Amino acid sequence: MSEAEETLSEVNRVLRRLIDEENWHDIRLMRLRTDYDNVKRLSYLLRFGDFVDHERTRAKMKAMLARYPVREKGESRSQGAAMAWVPFAFIESVCATLGSSSRRQLTYMEDGAPMCDYDGPWSKTAHDIKIRSCNLRVLFEGKDEVRYSQEDFFYENGKISEELRKSKNMECLGLELMGHDIDGKMDKKGDLPTLLRTVQIAKLKTTKVNYLDTCLIYISPCYLKSVEISHCKFKSASPLSCWLKKVLSTKCLNTFIVLDNSVEEPVQAKDNLEDELFNLLARRDDFDHQEFFRSDQYSVFHIKGNDSIDDLRVPFLKKYMDYWIASIEGSFRRRITFTDCFSCEQEVETFKQLYKFGSNSELRHVTNRAKARISTWNASLDLIFERDFCEESD
Known part of the structure; x- marks a missing residue:
């Protein structure tokens, strides 16, 4: 039996087991509903004085109670029962801090009545x-006292929701830190640590802002899906590098652009983020593969021109290229773009010859479900990995 046939056999075996399990639950649910209807009918007959064989009815009820025993208070009813005996305020605070996908998974916890x-x-x-959603634009001038503007979204299923408007829980879809109030609309005043600690931030963008050293520590990396920091000035190298490494340790990051940032203090040696970036991509692929999930994310990674951080260059591209070729199906993301990693056309040609790219600057994965290609766009030499989702019929 070939490897493909063995895999198919195992998948079919699990599928048959799940079908049997589903049928068992369907039969059990049907019996429960039948019993419920019968008992409800008996209750109706007794209340309205219709003839009932009391002795036989009591015997039936005893038999039914044996079928549906009363659970003890401390008995675990399900995999979530042990977590149920905690204060509501704690449960609510935990749910508020979870990301949307984690909250959605929590809704399927079997911590209540069966069925x-x-x-x-x-x-x-x-x-x-x-959870209220908003966009924040913050005028940052190196101090905790800031001016900002906030755009709230109170829509749910296309309608304005008063419950959302009154909710104390908030997520920030986009945070933009700015050095100048360009349109003069930042009319609110606030304390930066308080402002940033009370919201989950999914996207951070900051350009031409000075002395972000103390600002970044208030932004939790856990929820970030996109980070763009360019043309900013830092007093020292450590705050930026340490925070970026924390960002790269998360699984949900899609966009990571760090360009032309300067440092006032002398830099002894630049930090290299290649290992953290590679681990992010490989770990995410492993996670998606285990969950039988292929991401529809478009990912962009661009690291260049920073005083304290090494550029993303050809050695990293070779390392990821080797990983991609040896992988089962290539990357599980829809598209990954490594922007401006080649310094010249000669580097591109050498890279293409090494990995035997075709005349169209493309290389198909052995599964024929993904490809790598080199693109020249706006004077930028990019390496792009793409999945062909349309071919995935299984």
Whole structure:
């Protein structure tokens, strides 16, 4: 039996097992509903004085109670029951700090009555909690006292939601730190640490801002999907490098652009982020593969021209290229772009010859479901990895 046939056999075996499990639950649910209808009918007959064989009915009820025993208070009803005996305020605070995908998974926790959706304290709170969304633009001038503007989104299913408007929980879809109030609309005043610690930030963009050293520590890397820091000035090298390494340790990062940032203090040696970036991409692929999930994300990585951080160059491209070629299916992301990593056309030609790119500057993965290509756009020499989702019929 070939490797492909063995894999197919194993998948089919699991599929048959799941079908059997589904059928068993369907039969159990059907029996429960039948019993419920019968008992409800008996209750109706007794209340309205219709003839009932009391002795036989009591015997039936005893038999049914044996079928559906009363659970002890401390008995674990499900995999989530052990987590149910905590204060509601704690459950709500945890749900508020989770990302949207984690909250969605929590709604499926079986911590309530069998066969009921969102019936337990965790699943119901995760389902019902309202998270306000906003965009923030902050005028940062090196101090904690800032001026800012906030654009709130109170829409749910296309309608304005009063519950969202009143919600104390908030997520920031985009935070832009600016050095100048270009349009004069930053009319609110606030304390930067308080402002940034109370929201989950999904996207950070900052350009031409000075002395961000103390600002970055207030931004949690856990929720960031996009980071763009360019043409900014730092007092020392350590704050930026340390924070960026924390950002690269997360799984959800899609965009990472760090360009032309300067440092006032002398830099003894530049930090290299290649290992952290490679681990991010390989770990995300492993995670997506285990979850049988192929991401639709468009990812961009660009590191160049920084005083304290090495540029992303050809040695890293070779390392990732070797990983991609040896991988089962290539990257699980829809597209990864490494921007401006080649310094000249000669480097491009050498790279293409080494990996046997075709005349169209493309190299197909052995599965024929993905490709690598080299693109010249706006004087930038980019290496791009793409998946062909349309071919994935299985």
